[in-house]
Amino acid sequence: MGNNNLDLWSKINATTINALQEKALKPIETKYxxxxEQNINFIVRILDNIQRKENAKKKQKKKQKSTEYNPFLPYEEKLYVDDLGDSHVCILNKYNVVNNHVLIITKxxxxxxxxxxxxxxxxxxxVLKQVSGLGFYxxxxxxxxxxxxxxxxxxPFPLAPNSQGFPMENLVLNYRSKLRDGEVVTVDELPYLQAIAFTGNMEKSAKESAKITKELxxxxxxxxxxxxxxxxxxGNYNLLVTKQWMMMIPRTQPKAESISINSLGFAGALxxxxxxxxxxxxxxxxxxxLKKVGIEK
Incomplete structure (x- = not known):
């Protein structure tokens, strides 16, 4: 890409600017x-042009004439940010709601x-070591x-303008003083099954941080x-990872009351x-x- 001397965050920014100019990136406009509820300030985004995303997906699928269509094999070159080791690639999320949203995909x-x-x-x-933000799976x-x-x-943070971090964070951080690093507990205040753990000082290498995270x-x-x-x-589940802590939520259905939920819903962003x-x-x-798509306590 010619950006080999740049750090990953700079590459993400540079790729975003290029991909917008080339119209490879299709940001989805939202109001919010x-x-x-219960001292959690949920962010609710309302899509302005969901139709465009759905139409584009239909077109893509038609082009491939196959239900096995995989946008990551091959991924779009214009969305490519960098290789991450031998087995993974970092690309931009084509239909992004928040700028600089990246995907880490297996090659x-x-x-x-x-x-x-x-x-x-x-x-x-x-990626997490170079991007101030939330990781999820x-x-x-x-x-x-x-x-x-x-x-x-x-x-990247913030998940919405005029907000810091993300809505669920304060609730989790309240447990910081009560827990040893690596101790797995549930957040009592939440009505659905979940587990949190603090990872401790993640100023270590990506390899060392990965070992700690894998164990937890x-x-x-x-x-x-x-x-x-x-x-x-x-079993299906959502995983949230920040530089300080992790949270896992088991899932029983993809939507409730017609509202689709992924990991970001459990971060407090719907x-x-x-x-x-x-x-x-x-x-x-x-x-x-959230309780309906998870497991009620």
């Missing part, structure tokens, strides 16, 4: 509102239901994964009784297609919807 096809391995997590940390279609090809995601990841799968055979997970869906969230409240 804050909706407070060879691997199913999204596969458990995260040390290479996935090292690639993840290569939608493990399976029930958890909101839109593609079957294994991909992790990182979205497996502890969480066990703590939440998410069935797996050591390679593939039968996305709706129209004003009608916004009214549904106001009526039922965000925590009710």
């Amino acid at each position: 509102q804050f909706l407070e 060879d096809f691997e199913p999204q239901e596969n458990l995260l391995n040390i290479n996935d997590l090292e690639a993840f940390w290569m 939608n493990a399976g279609a029930v958890a909101g994964a839109s593609q079957p090809h294994k991909h992790l995601q990182v979205i 990841y497996h502890q969480m799968l066990e703590y939440l009784s998410i069935e797996n055979d050591g390679k593939t997970s039968r 996305l709706v297609k129209n004003e009608e869906q916004l009214e549904i969230i106001k009526q039922y409240k965000p925590l009710h919807i």
Whole structure:
């Protein structure tokens, strides 16, 4: 790409500027509102042009004339940011709601239901160490994964203008003083099953951070009784990762009251297609919807 001397964050920015100019990136316009429930200031984004995303996806699928269409094999060159080790690539999310939203994809096809391995997590940390933001993984279609090809995601802070970090963070950070690093517990205030753990000082290398994360990841799968055979997970779940902590949420369905939820929903950022869906969230409240797509405590 000619940006080999740049750090990853600079490459992400440079690629974004080019991809916008080349019209390879198709940002989705949204309006947003804050909706407070139990001291959590949820961000609800309302899509202005969901139709464009859906039409473009239909066109892409037609072009491939196959239900097996995979936008990551090959990925669009104009969205390419950098290689992450030998096994992963960092690309821009084509239909982004927040600028500089990146995907970490495996170079060879691997199913999204596969458990995260040390290479996935090292690639993840290569990005998280250079991007101030939230990392997440939608493990399976029930958890909101839109593609079957294994991909992790990182979205920079803030998740909405006039906000810091993301809505669920303060609730988790309240547990910081009560927990030892590496201890897996549940957040009592939330009405659905989930587990959190603090990772400790992640000023280490991406490889070292990946080792710590992998151990906690497996502890969480066990703590939440998410069935797996050591390679593939039968249960779907969402995983959130920041520089300080991790959270895992088992899933039972992809949507509730017509609202689709992925990992960002559990970070406190919901996305709706129209004003009608916004009214549904106001009526039922965000925590009710999250509880319905997860497992009620």
